[in-house]
Amino acid sequence: MIDGPSSLQSPQGHHNSSPKVRRGIGLALCERLLTEDDQIHLCLACRNMQRAKAARISLLSLHPAADISILQVNLGSLKSVCQAATEVKQRYRQVDFLYLNAGIMPNPCINLKVFLSGLFSRKVIHMFTTGEGLLTQKDQITDDGLQEVFETNVFGHFVLIRAIEPLLCHVDSPSQLIWTSSSNARKSAFSLLDYQHIQGQESYSSSKYATDLLSVALNRHFNQQGLYSSVVCPGLVMTNLTYGIMPSLLWMFIMPIMWLIRIFTNSFTITPYNGAEALLWLFRQKPELLDPLLKYHSCTSGLGNNYVESRKMNLEEESSELFYQKLLELEKQTLKKLSESEEEYK
Numbered sequence: 063m064i065d066g067p068s069s070l071q072s073p074q075g076h077h078n079s080s081p082k083v084r085r086g087i088g089l090a091l092c093e094r095l096l097t098e099d100d101q102i103h104l105c106l107a108c109r110n111m112q113r114a115k116a117a118r119i120s121l122l123s124l125h126p127a128a129d130i131s132i133l134q135v136n137l138g139s140l141k142s143v144c145q146a147a148t149e150v151k152q153r154y155r156q157v158d159f160l161y162l163n164a165g166i167m168p169n170p171c172i173n174l175k176v177f178l179s180g181l182f183s184r185k186v187i188h189m190f191t192t193g194e195g196l197l198t199q200k201d202q203i204t205d206d207g208l209q210e211v212f213e214t215n216v217f218g219h220f221v222l223i224r225a226i227e228p229l230l231c232h233v234d235s236p237s238q239l240i241w242t243s244s245s246n247a248r249k250s251a252f253s254l255l256d257y258q259h260i261q262g263q264e265s266y267s268s269s270k271y272a273t274d275l276l277s278v279a280l281n282r283h284f285n286q287q288g289l290y291s292s293v294v295c296p297g298l299v300m301t302n303l304t305y306g307i308m309p310s311l312l313w314m315f316i317m318p319i320m321w322l323i324r325i326f327t328n329s330f331t332i333t334p335y336n337g338a339e340a341l342l343w344l345f346r347q348k349p350e351l352l353d354p355l356l357k358y359h360s361c362t363s364g365l366g367n368n369y370v371e372s373r374k375m376n377l378e379e380e381s382s383e384l385f386y387q388k389l390l391e392l393e394k395q396t397l398k399k400l401s402e403s404e405e406e407y408k
């Protein structure tokens with residue numbers, strides 16, 4: 063099951079208005095998974111059913127015999143997540159792989175001062191690899207009263223996992239959670255006291271660090287029950303997310319520079335196909351043999367060859383446990399509030 067695989071839309075964002083299709087990492091992953099094994103059953107969990115249907119049709123055009131179903135879920139709404147979980151429990155007995163791919167970076171803004179000073183510093187490659195300190199976002203509050211980036215990128219996924227736990231936990235045949243995190247995840251952007259990132263302007267960076275912490279905690283709590291979690295960084299990929307940072311024309315303009323930078327960094331994967339490398343690699347691994355403290359990076363060499371590199375995450379296991387406990391508490395509160403408001407509505 064894969065959430066956030068759709069992203070089929072015209073470059074302007076007007077659905078169905080243009081035949082030009084822009085793929086995200088999720089859809090590229092689906093194509094690569096079906097090429098790897100066309101016997102699998104794929105369930106695409108998307109917020110927009112029209113885009114989900116278009117994604118399904120596009121996958122079927124390449125793999126006509128594939129078994130693909132769709133499911134509606136908006137990770138920014140707890141009600142929708144709970145409804146989706148109920149539907150999953152009705153449809154399936156076991157989920158072998160859950161790709162937690164959906165993610166947002168709303169209203170991004172580039173800090174040109176940081177960019178220019180980074181350009182002439184020794185940290186220039188690090189800056190291009192991680193985007194550290196270069197981007198700020200304007201977050202908003204969802205109907206559940208939570209920060210949108212936190213709910214969409216972290217908490218919605220967490221509630222979904224918890225709600226379908228029985229389908230994921232089978233000691234005799236392990237299941238895998240695979241999160242699309244980022245090298246933009248930064249410890250200093252995250253605080254346990256403000257884990258939703260209400261106060262700062264780097265909600266994306268904070269949410270991806272939260273993802274890394276959560277994955278470590280999930281391994282500690284669920285490995286013995288046959289559930290394993292890993293995090294991936296797809297590298298810098300041209301998708302709706304990056305086209306939200308700068309207009310396509312500007313990206314086109316700086317593309318030759320990016321090809322040049324590719325000689326010095328392996329993180330400019332650029333295409334969704336390349337970006338999905340580590341996600342696909344994890345599909346082939348025995349989860350019991352993976353180190354929970356590693357992040358798996360999709361890499362593309364200057365000559366365009368894809369490979370996977372693992373790097374140790376900058377986190378402490380105690381913080382991951384504290385964060386996990388905070389999420390459990392928040393889940394209890396928010397689900398209680400949700401059921402109370404549904405009772406009231408009846």
Ligand SMILES: NC(=O)C1=CN([C@@H]2O[C@H](COP(=O)(O)OP(=O)(O)OC[C@H]3O[C@@H](n4cnc5c(N)ncnc54)[C@H](OP(=O)(O)O)[C@@H]3O)[C@@H](O)[C@H]2O)C=CC1
Nearest residue numbers: 066068069086087136137138164165244298299301302303
């Ligand atoms: N592109 C990059 O350079 C990098 C991306 N990533 C991560 O990769 C993942 C995929 O992003 P990418 O393919 O680049 O970008 P896209 O914007 O193309 O894909 C994001 C996906 O998430 C879905 N989504 C967003 N909000 C919700 C929601 N509330 N409920 C359900 N689904 C939702 C989108 O659905 P819809 O189709 O309806 O918009 C879309 O399918 C993200 O987690 C991102 O943070 C990490 C590092 C770098």
Ligand SMILES: CC(C)CCC[C@@H](C)[C@H]1CC[C@H]2C3=CC[C@H]4[C@H](C)C(=O)CC[C@]4(C)[C@H]3CC[C@]12C
Nearest residue numbers: 189190191192193196244245246297298307316
């Ligand atoms: C002003 C221009 C001429 C050039 C600006 C370039 C920047 C906009 C981009 C340079 C590096 C990019 C990024 C690096 C890491 C990505 C990370 C892995 C992710 O998850 C989301 C996107 C990135 C932060 C991405 C964003 C654009 C850059 C900062």
